[in-house]
Amino acid sequence: MSRPRKADRHLPPCVYFKHGSHWLVKAGKWTDIGKELPAALAEYGRRIETPKGGMAELIERAYVHHTTTKKLAKSTRAQYRIAADALKKVLAEFAPAQVKAKHIAAIKTAGAAHPNMTNRKMSFLRTVFDFALSMGEVDSNPCVGIKAHPEAKRTRYISDEEFEAIYAQPAPGCKSSWTCST
Secondary structure (H helix, E strand, O other): OOOOOOOOOOOOOOEEEEOOEEEEEEOOEEEEEEOOHHHHHHHHHHHOOOOOOOHHHHHHHHHHHHHHHOOOOHHHHHHHHHHHHHHHHHOOOOOHHHOOHHHHHHHHHHOOOOHHHHHHHHHHHHHHHHHHHHOOOOOOOOOOOOOOOOOOOOOOOOOHHHHHHHHHOOOOOOOOOOOOOO
């Protein structure tokens, strides 16, 4: 362990103020991150590696576990992948224990314009916290009690003739029928 700083104790690790600018030193390489302290700290925050054990890591582990241990349809796995990627961005700065019901409610409110996809995200997030709960990483599931958006029902059901007309068309990439194996 290195000794504590004697000067510039307000700076984070590996950051030094030399020649009128702030420098980030990693593996012997000096990188100028800015002259002003607020801008330098912002750049430092962008450059440091995200700590392990955050929500992004938990979401990925839960996705892999859930999609490999359960028999899920291809479309469900695809929707979970989309939901996982979106939730990793939204919850990037959180540790699993920091996520509260108010944060989940804020995610739900922000997705009100797209209720179906927001409900899929909420469903997947509930699964993520169930996984974390079973692994002992959180004390409770903050998604419990958050109700889903009401989803609109179909306004029209296609007729048998319309279905037959669609079914008679070749699939994309096929030449003759839906039985194409490409």
